[in-house]
Amino acid sequence: MAHAEAAAKFNENEAKVNWHDKALWFVRQKRDKQAHKVQGWEQLRDYASALKANVLSNLDSYLVQFEENAKKNGVIVHWAANAEEHNKIVHSILQKHNAKKIVKSKSMLTEECHLNPFLEANDIEVIDTDLGERIVQLAQEPPSHIVLPAIHKTKEEVDELFQEHLGTKPSGGNPEYLTREARKHLRSKFLQADAAITGVNFAVADTGGFVVCTNEGNADMGAHLAKVHIACMGMEKLIPQEKHLGIFLRLLARSATGQPITTYSSYFNKPEEGKEMHIIIVDNGRTEQLSREDFRRSLHCIRCGACMNTCPIYRRSGGHSYDATIPGPIGSILSPGKDLTKHSSLPFASTLCGSCSDVCPVKINIHEQLYKWRQIIVKEVPQPFVKKIVMKAAGSVLAKPKTYDFVGKSTRFMLKHTPKSLINSKINTWGHARDLPEVKGDNFEDWYKKRQKNE
Ligand code: SF4
Secondary structure, three states: HHHHHHHHOOOOOOOHHHHHHHHHHHHHHHHHHHHOOOOOOHHHHHHHHHHHHHHOHHHHHHHHHHHHHHHHHEEEEEEEEEEEHHHHHHHHHHHHOOEEEEEEEEEEEEEHOOOOHHHHOOEEEEEOOOOHHHHHOOOOOOOOOOOOOOOOOOEEEEEEEHHHHHHOHHHOHHHHHHHHHHHHHHHHHHHHHEEEEOOOEEEEEOOOOOOEEEEEOOHHHHHHHOEEEEEEEOOOOEEOOOOHHHHHHHHHHHHHHHHOOOOEEEEEOOOOOOOOOEEEEEEHHHEEEEEEEOOOHHHHHOOOOOOOOOOOOHHHOOHHHHHOOOOOOHHHHHHHOOOOOOOOOOHHOOOOOOHHHHHHHOOOOHHHHHHHHHHHHHOOOOOOHHHHHHHHHHHHHHHOHHHHHHHHHHHHHHHHHHHHHEEEEOOHHHHOOOOOOOOOOOOOOHHHHHHHHHH
């Protein structure tokens, strides 16, 4: 389903759309307040962007440096060219330890690789331990946001879900009760787990260590209790040195949730005695994206979600309407790189207002890249017949001032005399959800000429 159709479905529940829009805008405002409190915020963004550009230009050497240092720390490092390889590596580690119960903390990479269904098909229980992730897992849905995975669910919906799956009592959506129940449920899963899987927020080349940020402490709890810790990271997650963490951690927490610091920023360096730590470094299309001059900066992304919170399209269409692991503006750049035809509608799901680029902590030129994809898509992906005709007609009208003038006058005349029921009918998808302003008699040119005469 194209993005617009899926968004129309989400829009059927107007109250929910309004609430979703407001909730995300609230996070955007929190982000603004925190960003304004930091002196030199723009400088931090510049540093982060330059550091990421440096990493991407020297990715080969940074990756090798990271691997060498991680191995020195006693960590077992694996390389996966794609999602299939990644899943097989995870499975082989689990098999070696006869691990049947896994706790996982939030990792968009494992979502991208569809790790959960793969492990479940191999008789392994995987429990997502981030509360939002657990909610969508129980609902058998993908996350709708990269930081707030269950932002599309109301507390009443969570209440029903918990009653059905966790046997809780009806609470009318009492967040405190629901959180306590989730905590009880998850605690027993942590205690039974044979292995823990986490994502990686930042991998530090000069130490071989990596940082995982959570607000619930679930990554730490899982990794410290289980005998085996598997960390899955995309190969762009590197930063050169430990001292650079200060820049990225400042930017990440404030941009993601408007907090001055994420509650838990845990630095993992080596396994505890008697335990095993693995890191899987995954490509899965990243090298190809790196080779695309116009889109390589999308690999700067630190997955803060700020571009989603600010995007007027995302806020009113919901994350699931993107039908992609990473939704929103950055997802609309990454997904066409994986499957241009399937995701060809996504770069058009933008007003190109540039708000996403303005808030991006690593200064990705998101709206410019979306515009670039549009230019590629109209050449490479067959477009609907009507759209082609309309665009051709619009092109010839806009290219000739006299034709433009004539069409403008006739359209104004027609609009004045066309019944509203036709303008706002279902045939006119544009007018279906919009009211036209009153049509004035003169165009700008006529108005200007008259004004000059009268002066
Ligand atoms: S593109 Fe920028 S704003 Fe969007 S998630 Fe990535 S880092 Fe955050």
